[in-house]
Amino acid sequence: MPAAKPAKITYDCSKCPGYCCSYPRIEVKDRDLARLAKHFGLSVAEAEKRFTRRYRDADSDERILRHHKDEIYGSICRFFDTDARRCTVYAARPAVCRQYPNGSKCGYYDFLRFERKHQDDPDFIPSA
Ligand code: SF4
């Protein structure tokens, strides 16, 4: 049987203000941290201190990316360039960022496209 054709990607991150980078919990596993440390020429301990913080609740204990302020979403990953609206560590980004949105569709992009069409404004950005 021929291999199934990969589903066509239906989102375009270059037309999105980076909603997924504003998620409050973006996990950084050990391998992600080692990659970031190497990218910046830092020790793992220094990279962990500068770029991450601990998130704990009843069910989880995770190392997550720190945020900085953002006009659109309130706060966003510290590696996100809020003027250019893009990731500044693309080659060294964590695995979870590489996997997202885990398929051919992005729900936020569908929402954005719907709103832009209905507002008749190709640059419309919904407020947070
Ligand atoms: S929210 Fe969706 S379209 Fe926007 S940057 Fe993330 S993956 Fe791309």
Ligand code: SF4
């Ligand atoms: S590392 Fe890059 S892709 Fe991942 S959340 Fe931060 S800005 Fe977005």
